[in-house]
Amino acid sequence: MCGIVGYIGDKEVTEVLIEGLSRLEYRGYDSSGIAVYDQGEVHVRKYKGRLSILADHLKEETLTGVVGIGHTRWATHGEPSDRNAHPHTNVSGNIAVIHNGIIENYMKIKEWLIEEKGIEFKSETDSEIIAHLVDHYYEGDLLKAVYKAIDKMEGAYAIGVICKDEPDKIVAVRKDSPLIVGLGEGENFIASDIPALLKYTRKMYLIENDEVVLLTKEGVTIFNELGQKMDREVFHVTWDAEAAEKEGYEHFMKKEIHEQPKGISETLLRRLDNEDNIVLDGIKITKEDLENINKIYIVACGTAYHAGLVGRYAIEKFAKIPVEVDVASEFRYRDPFVDDKTLFIAISQSGETLDTLAALREAKRKGARILSVVNVVGSSVARESDDVFYTWAGPEIAVASTKAYTTQLVAMYLIALHMATTKGVMDQAKYKEVIAELKTMPDKVKSMLENLNEIQFLADAQFNNESVFFMGRGVDVHVAHEGSLKLKEISYINSFAIAAGELKHGTIALIEDGTLVIALATQDHLYDKMLSNIQEVRARGAYVVGVAKEGNKEIEKTADVVLYVPETMDELTPILSVIPLQLVAYYISVARGCDVDKPKNLAKSVTVE
Ligand code: M6R
Numbered sequence: 116m117c118g119i120v121g122y123i124g125d126k127e128v129t130e131v132l133i134e135g136l137s138r139l140e141y142r143g144y145d146s147s148g149i150a151v152y153d154q155g156e157v158h159v160r161k162y163k164g165r166l167s168i169l170a171d172h173l174k175e176e177t178l179t180g181v182v183g184i185g186h187t188r189w190a191t192h193g194e195p196s197d198r199n200a201h202p203h204t205n206v207s208g209n210i211a212v213i214h215n216g217i218i219e220n221y222m223k224i225k226e227w228l229i230e231e232k233g234i235e236f237k238s239e240t241d242s243e244i245i246a247h248l249v250d251h252y253y254e255g256d257l258l259k260a261v262y263k264a265i266d267k268m269e270g271a272y273a274i275g276v277i278c279k280d281e282p283d284k285i286v287a288v289r290k291d292s293p294l295i296v297g298l299g300e301g302e303n304f305i306a307s308d309i310p311a312l313l314k315y316t317r318k319m320y321l322i323e324n325d326e327v328v329l330l331t332k333e334g335v336t337i338f339n340e341l342g343q344k345m346d347r348e349v350f351h352v353t354w355d356a357e358a359a360e361k362e363g364y365e366h367f368m369k370k371e372i373h374e375q376p377k378g379i380s381e382t383l384l385r386r387l388d389n390e391d392n393i394v395l396d397g398i399k400i401t402k403e404d405l406e407n408i409n410k411i412y413i414v415a416c417g418t419a420y421h422a423g424l425v426g427r428y429a430i431e432k433f434a435k436i437p438v439e440v441d442v443a444s445e446f447r448y449r450d451p452f453v454d455d456k457t458l459f460i461a462i463s464q465s466g467e468t469l470d471t472l473a474a475l476r477e478a479k480r481k482g483a484r485i486l487s488v489v490n491v492v493g494s495s496v497a498r499e500s501d502d503v504f505y506t507w508a509g510p511e512i513a514v515a516s517t518k519a520y521t522t523q524l525v526a527m528y529l530i531a532l533h534m535a536t537t538k539g540v541m542d543q544a545k546y547k548e549v550i551a552e553l554k555t556m557p558d559k560v561k562s563m564l565e566n567l568n569e570i571q572f573l574a575d576a577q578f579n580n581e582s583v584f585f586m587g588r589g590v591d592v593h594v595a596h597e598g599s600l601k602l603k604e605i606s607y608i609n610s611f612a613i614a615a616g617e618l619k620h621g622t623i624a625l626i627e628d629g630t631l632v633i634a635l636a637t638q639d640h641l642y643d644k645m646l647s648n649i650q651e652v653r654a655r656g657a658y659v660v661g662v663a664k665e666g667n668k669e670i671e672k673t674a675d676v677v678l679y680v681p682e683t684m685d686e687l688t689p690i691l692s693v694i695p696l697q698l699v700a701y702y703i704s705v706a707r708g709c710d711v712d713k714p715k716n717l718a719k720s721v722t723v724e
Pocket of ligand 1: 417420468515517
């Protein structure tokens with residue numbers, strides 16, 4: 116959460132910072148601010164609200180300069196307000212700091228700063244202590260002062276610091292929060308994420324945990340926590356800046372929904388050779404390794420967790436290995452039984468989700484082999500894993516995850532098939548059948564995206580509902596959970612997902628006249644049972660939208676509306692059945708006038724606990 120950016124060079128810094136922050140707003144958007152060095156002073160402008168408010172102010176309160184730092188905030192400590200917005204400064208205003216993360220021991224440091232040094236805090240944030248700490252240790256060398264300050268800090272942070280007395284420097288630090296450096300000619304940059312810098316450079320350094328970076332306009336030096344210089348290879352970004360643009364779509368979410376055929380196709384076809392054998396370059400798990408594994412955990416958060424549920428289904432079904440799935444925030448604290456016979460699979464679009472990363476580290480510490488499914492190349496989760504499967508979704512900007520999810524599903528199917536064939540538990544005929552069917556998915560998704568009238572009509576008729584239930588059986592339950600999350604996060608409707616068979620054990624009490632129930636009935640062997648469950652809720656007044664495979668017409672007799680997905684094998688339906696649910700959520704959000712791409716209280720990358 117929160118986006119940081121910094122620049123040192125010859126360009127007008129305000130423009131660079133605003134441009135960079137505009138690409139990072141997905142990380143948080145309740146306030147924003149910049150600090151710029153100009154004519155012997157550090158000047159700060161910061162305002163509550165979207166970045167456009169800061170940009171508007173800057174049209175009147177012009178700031179010029181060639182060195183500066185900027186921040187877009189997702190509030191953790193202290194409400195969104197002008198004074199809690201970053202950058203924060205020391206008492207004299209000589210030192211300005213931006214911070215992404217949480218300083219866990221900030222209260223102790225704050226009390227010490229108040230009692231021992233008589234400092235009056237200007238904000239309620241944890242971050243402000245950093246500026247005062249750096250000031251406390253400052254003796255003419257910013258780098259040294261930052262080192263001393265971070266030695267006192269516990270928690271997660273990516274920070275950027277500038278100082279009036281050393282205007283030719285930016286010092287930045289990374290500990291458990293993402294940080295990259297952009298390399299230019301006579302100019303250098305820091306940022307939380309690559310898109311912030313793509314307008315200016317494609318050459319980056321990926322900063323590792325516990326590293327400190329000193330930037331001048333001429334160069335960048337990376338130090339480890341002991342102050343030793345570190346070598347770093349330049350990372351060349353190959354994707355286009357346009358991939359992070361809306362390209363004519365009203366919202367990133369809509370664009371990303373429509374990019375799914377491409378993402379699925381790239382994720383799949385890049386892993387198949389001419390004979391349709393799966394080739395996973397980043398995964399080195401051998402038959403012997405697999406035989407040594409007696410437990411698989413899949414751990415993730417939110418949508419990635421839902422992809423993990425489908426992943427469990429696929430691995431158990433195809434590879435016949437038992438799997439446990441856990442939300443990362445629970446896994447890390449429940450002292451799970453993990454040893455060197457455990458395979459830990461982390462799924463994360465961003466590769467920076469703190470809970471997932473912490474769970475991964477916990478599993479690694481206990482000896483597990485780590486396989487990750489990640490979208491962002493070079494992200495922390497990827498770097499800390501033994502084996503990596505990169506999804507090829509391209510940059511996902513909308514807070515609500517769509518194309519990352521469907522590509523994660525493809526990744527999990529491929530991993531499951533790879534395990535099945537490596538173990539020798541799937542015959543060739545079945546393997547060929549599944550691969551052939553997977554290859555039809557891009558076109559099937561595409562066909563679903565060509566006819567949206569019915570879904571739009573449904574959304575227009577139903578957007579006023581204040582509660583919605585999603586239900587299904589078998590693998591459909593997992594998709595129901597994803598549909599429900601999608602709807603609640605972008606439309607603020609209280610939605611709930613349940614295994615249809617569980618309804619009558621309590622939840623059915625909530626069904627009343629007009630309650631919207633979205634019932635997934637894509638599984639052939641569970642179809643009749645689902646029809647009975649639909650009857651049960653309809654008998655209590657529910658308005659039922661069924662999701663079924665083309666050709667299964669029986670459901671029309673029980674549901675009010677049916678959204679059809681193309682015929683496919685039961686095992687693979689999640690890739691298709693999630694599409695109408697994403698679209699229903701999207702159009703309901705639009706109809707309710709919500710901010711689709713930047714829903715309230717959320718941020719794209721959750722780098723705090
Ligand atoms: O970057 P990650 O995949 O690790 O993110 C995990 C969740 O925070 C994310 O999927 C979240 O649930 C999305 N907002 C859902 O749309």
